Amino acid sequence: MPTELLVGTKKGLFVLRGTPGQGRAFDVAARAFPGDVVEFAMRDPRTGRYFAAHTSGFYGPRLMFADDPTREWTQARGPAFPEDGDTSLERIWMIQPGEVEGLLYAGVAPAALFVSTDDGETWSLNEPLWKERQAGDWQPGAGGLALHSICPWPGDPRRLAVGVSAAGVWITEDGGETWRTGYQGLVPGYIPEEAREGTNALCVHNMHRAPMRPERLFMQFHGNVYRSDDAGSSWQEIRAGLPSGFGFPLVVDPSDPDSAYVIPLVADVDRVTPDGAMRVYETRDAGASWTEHGHGLPGEEVYLTVLRQAFGATGEGATMQLYFGATSGDVFGSADAGTTWFSVHERLAPVTSVRVA
Amino acid sequence: MAVVTLRAPLSQRAGDTSRHELPGETVGEVLRELERRHPPIAGWILDERGRVRQHVNVFVNAERVREDAIVGSTDVVQVLPSISGG
Numbered sequence: 001m002p003t004e005l006l007v008g009t010k011k012g013l014f015v016l017r018g019t020p021g022q023g024r025a026f027d028v029a030a031r032a033f034p035g036d037v038v039e040f041a042m043r044d045p046r047t048g049r050y051f052a053a054h055t056s057g058f059y060g061p062r063l064m065f066a067d068d069p070t071r072e073w074t075q076a077r078g079p080a081f082p083e084d085g086d087t088s089l090e091r092i093w094m095i096q097p098g099e100v101e102g103l104l105y106a107g108v109a110p111a112a113l114f115v116s117t118d119d120g121e122t123w124s125l126n127e128p129l130w131k132e133r134q135a136g137d138w139q140p141g142a143g144g145l146a147l148h149s150i151c152p153w154p155g156d157p158r159r160l161a162v163g164v165s166a167a168g169v170w171i172t173e174d175g176g177e178t179w180r181t182g183y184q185g186l187v188p189g190y191i192p193e194e195a196r197e198g199t200n201a202l203c204v205h206n207m208h209r210a211p212m213r214p215e216r217l218f219m220q221f222h223g224n225v226y227r228s229d230d231a232g233s234s235w236q237e238i239r240a241g242l243p244s245g246f247g248f249p250l251v252v253d254p255s256d257p258d259s260a261y262v263i264p265l266v267a268d269v270d271r272v273t274p275d276g277a278m279r280v281y282e283t284r285d286a287g288a289s290w291t292e293h294g295h296g297l298p299g300e301e302v303y304l305t306v307l308r309q310a311f312g313a314t315g316e317g318a319t320m321q322l323y324f325g326a327t328s329g330d331v332f333g334s335a336d337a338g339t340t341w342f343s344v345h346e347r348l349a350p351v352t353s354v355r356v357a
Numbered sequence: 358m359a360v361v362t363l364r365a366p367l368s369q370r371a372g373d374t375s376r377h378e379l380p381g382e383t384v385g386e387v388l389r390e391l392e393r394r395h396p397p398i399a400g401w402i403l404d405e406r407g408r409v410r411q412h413v414n415v416f417v418n419a420e421r422v423r424e425d426a427i428v429g430s431t432d433v434v435q436v437l438p439s440i441s442g443g
Contacts, residue, residue, distance in 0.1 A: 056401075057412055058410070058412045058413055058438040058439065059366075059367070059400075059401040059402070059410060059412075059413065059438075060400060060401065060404060060410050062400060075397065080400065080405045081405045081406075082405070083405050083406065083407065085405070085406070086406060087405070087406075088404035088405045088406055088408070089404070089405065
C-alpha cells in the first residue's frame with residue numbers, strides 16, 4: 001500500500017507518494033504554495049481533511065485545508081489574534097486533532113493556543129492561556145516565542161499539555177479554562193545557575209505523550225532529553241547514552257509507552273548531526289538506554305540539520321514507518337521501526353516538517 | 358472614491374480584478390473596505406491590527422505610506438510586494 005508524505009519546505013508543500021521497500025524514491029504527486037514557507041502540514045485521520053500552514057514572505061501566515069492535497073485549498077478563518085489587540089500572527093507551528101469530533105488545536109507564534117470546533121474551518125484564541133502569556137515574562141527562543149507541541153489526553157478532552165519555546169510546559173485539566181506549569185526537574189543549562197530557580201525561561205523543543213500510558217510524556221529540551229511519569233508536572237533526565245542532549249524532533253511508538261525516537265544534533269552552537277553521521281536514536285525502556293540506528297543512512301561527512309517538526313511516523317510496533325527530512329532537502333524513511341533506512345527523496349527545498357498522511 | 362490597484366496574487370483574491378474604486382478617508386479604511394467586499398484578501402495586506410504588513414508596500418500617488426495616510430477621492434493607491442524575501 002503506498003504511503004503519502006506531506007513534506008513542508010521553505011519553498012512550498014511537497015506531497016510525496018511511494019511504497020517503502022521498493023528501492024526507489026517516492027514520487028512528487030503535487031507541490032502546493034510554491035515560493036512560500038510551509039511550516040507544517042498534516043492530515044486529520046478522523047475526517048481525511050488535510051491542513052497546511054504556510055507563510056508568504058510578503059502577505060503573512062495563514063492556514064489552508066483541502067480534501068485532496070493535489071487540488072484546490074481553502075483558507076481557514078483564522079487563527080488570528082483579536083483585531084482590537086496589539087498582536088499579529090507570525091507563524092502557525094502545528095495542528096493537532098483533539099479528543100472530540102470536530103475539535104482541533106493550533107499552536108502558533110507568538111505563543112498561543114487556538115481552538116477549532118468545526119474541523120478547522122474557524123478558529124478562536126484560548127484566552128486563559130493568552131492571559132498567562134501576557135501576565136508572564138515569556139521569552140522567545142531562537143525560533144521565536146512558539147507554542148509548538150500539543151499533547152491531548154486520549155479519551156479526555158479536558159486534559160491537555162502544551163510545550164512552549166521558551167516558556168516551558170503548560171497543563172490544563174478543565175478543557176483550557178485554567179492552566180498550570182510543569183517545570184519541576186527541567187534544567188535550563190543556558191542561563192546562569194544562580195538565575196535558574198523559579199525561571200520560566202524553559203526552552204522546550206518538542207514534547208509527545210505516550211498514548212497507552214497518558215501520564216507519561218517525553219521531551220526534547222534545549223540541551224537535554226526528559227521523561228515525565230506524572231502528566232508533565234515533573235521531569236527526569238534520560239539523555240545518558242545519547243551523543244548529545246541537543247536536538248529538536250521526537251516521535252513515539254503509540255503502542256509502546258516506553259518508546260521514543262530522537263535525532264540529536266551536536267549542540268546549540270553547532271546544529272548539525274554529530275560525528276559527521278546521520279543517526280536516529282531509539283529507546284524501548286523509557287530512556288534507560290538508547291539504540292543507535294544508521295543502517296541505510298549516510299554515515300560519513302554528513303552535516304545535516306533536522307528541524308522540530310521534520311520527523312513523522314505512522315503505524316506501530318515492528319512495522320512502524322518513520323520519516324524525517326533535513327534542511328539539505330533530503331528525506332529519509334524506515335518501514336521497520338528504524339532498524340533500516342532508505343532515501344525517500346533527495347534535493348527538495350529545506351525541509352521544515354514531515355508528516356505521514 | 359480612491360482607486361486601489363493590485364497585482365497577482367492579490368488581484369486573484371479580489372475577484373480577479375486589479376482595479377477597485379473604494380470609499381475611505383485613510384489607506385487603512387480603503388483597504389478594510391476592500392476586505393469587506395472581497396473577504397479572500399483579508400489578512401493579506403493588513404494584519405489583524407489593521408497595519409500594513411511589513412513586507413507589503415503601499416503607495417499613494419508614488420509616495421510610500423502607511424495605513425494612517427489620508428486618501429483623497431482622486432488618489433491612486435498602489436499595493437506592491439516589497440523588494441525583500443527570498
